[in-house]
Amino acid sequence: MTKKGDMLYAWTNDAEIQKKAELGGAVTSLWKYALESKAVDAVLVVTRGVDLYDAKPVLITDPKDLASTAGSLHCGTLLIPKLIKKYLDGARDMKIGVTVKGCDAMAFYELAKRKQINLDNIIMIGVNCGGSVSPVLARKMIADKFAVDPEKVHKEEIDKGQFIIEYEGGHKGISIDELEEAGYGRRTNCRRCKMKVPRQADLACGNWGVIGPRAGKATFVEVCSEKGANLMDGAIKKGILATEPANPKGLDIRGKVEGAMFKLGDKWRKKDFEGLGEGRDRLKKIMAETSRCIKCYQCIDQCPICYCVDCTTRNPAYVPPGELPVNFMFHLIRYAHIADSCVNCGQCEEVCPAEIPNTLFMHAQQVELEKMFGHVPGVNMELPLMAYVEEKTERERLHNTGSDMIYENVFNPFTKH
Template sequence: MSGRMWYGWSANDNIRETAASGGLVTGLLLSLLSSEMVDAVCALKRGDDLYDPRPVLVTSPEEIQECAGSMFCGSILTADWVLGASEANPGIKIAAVVKGCDAKVIYELIKRNKLDRDDLFLIGLNCSGTFSPVQTRTFIREVCGMNPDSVDSFLIRDGRVVVRSGDITKEYPLENIEERGFGRRDSCRRCDTPIPRQCDIVCGTWGLYGENSDRATFVEVCTDKGLDFLSQAEKNGHITLVPANPGGVKARSRVEAAMLTISEKNRKEMFAKTGSGMERLTWIMEETSRCIKCYQCSHACPLCICQDCQTKKPWLVKPGEVPPPLMFHLIRFSHIADSCVNCGQCQDRCAMDIPVSLMMHALQDELEKMFGYHPGRPEGMPILAKVNQHEEWEHHYENSYQKMIRLFSQKVADTEDIKGE
């Protein structure tokens, strides 16, 4: 087997008919579990309805088919479940089906010695973004004129939202419904990772062409490990692969470029609303004045993992004061902003509708321009967030604290040299 881009589907006719996009991912997961290449699979399954995705850890091949299908509602991070399973079962090998934000979180946790990359088989999914379940129900009821409970499927395809209920299908340009406030979550609209190539393979529907356009998956191989388990799945008879159509490869590139262009435009517009300098600080102070210090932003953040939370130290943040002083938020910004992957979990969970994710992402963007670190990619190490927290660096990096200090100092020196030129 050679080549890096393929069309694939499940070799099981029943799976190919019932699973999404020909059941390629389902076939891969069956192969990985059946061959004992992994001990468990972390994926999403449908809960009470299509607006209710639920993360599961599956250890039996018989349960894999329950995870088949695409879900566009909700904002679940499978990365949290991967971390929980790894901490509870050191050395466990996990195949994880992940979006771009999941993949970025996983790499940030690897850099913090919380996960071992060798134990992970990462199957990435092309992602156009996810939708709020509450807003989606409202959209279906008010715009589509349908009963949300009777809808059979809700998905994004070719830049259009497609809603199906029985024999009725309605389609809307994604851009149009976002102008009406019913679109993707804000963090998804800013996302710069529609194809998470930090995974071992990436799967999706972009680039399907001709006779394979309806019941197949486009697969891009990103690592040697990905090539190995893809080849093994084909050899075991779980999947069928054919080389990707060259026209489909070009079409996929065009879709990715279009998604990135839209995301960049959205980032600029959203970041512009935050202002700069004192204007931004004033905006942050006004928005955070609604904070009730429920700690949901900290609990939701997959990278807020300090063992001894600085925001709970009374000499930094006065206990019982609501809203808390600005120091509460500044501590979170200083600990997380350089590594924020824009997953949006903090904002989704905020009871007071504070645009926490936008604040964090805007600060991360500024730090990236200053220091060159892009969070969530395999290369590089986080620089700024905990450089003043010696005990936390020791906890995460053991004896590498001095190395990190030198790296940070060099970045500062380089920045000053540039300013002086």
């Protein structure tokens, strides 16, 4: 019997999945079993659209359709949880399986804290993530640094510290460090990320630590919950999945890889945050950068923390409408609402037409608040102060009472308890 804490090598026994799968096809096989056994009603996956720079979310209900979704997509930068909240009613009445990166898992927890997603109806299989590459920058990087036509590239991967492409006529790899020093490589939020193995998920999977005869042919699986253990047991019993205990040396290698990624994240945090300056200098820099804002609301639409029905940034008493440059109050409201829970997913920066480094500003503030109050977003169900109230209920109370003390019925830090 599989149990929480087990470390395994796993691979598929399904011939169809074997043809297309990477690293043993364990994740695809687990989702196939989950659908066939009715453990989930559907699986939401990100797959290739028109090309490898186009990430497309697909909701799958037929197990036969899963094999075509196998494989990684490093130029896909979608965030899954907000899609489930917006289009699938937060999984309130539907059981959904999801493959998640670290930032996805963190966003699921933050939305669940705010009662926007029903985690009881979600099964998460986490995948180790060294980072993703913006599709627009990826095209430019491949043309400039690899001297290859981006349209001719049919496969990409990140392995052993390199970004590797396969194209008509050959393959080529360049060091991630070299690419990033030249302004290319992973998204800046990914460089700062320290959520490399998403253990908040039910299973944490990847290729780190798979050595010996199974290298490249199996998936490393860390069992992180009872829900994950049950999924593994069912797939093994069904015969779709085979496993063996992970090689002890592989465990050590996996730990070292994760540790190296942590150090790299610290390095980029130091560089990025110090570059912002402190105090008034930081404020001036943020105000200068955000002065390009055209108030398109894409940062709010894509943010996994923003969920208010009546967004304060649309209240003319706070943010005058029809003005450019946008009143800085627009950004102050966002910082006040989100900074304690920012998961550094990069969405607000990815979609910004003015190319404002929104994620950098928000992440820098989140880290400072974490130092002050100790709250780490996205790792468990512990609530930050801003998540203690339910928006619709609280707005109704404010309307009825005329009070502006949003937290008076929850927690007032200035009174004795």
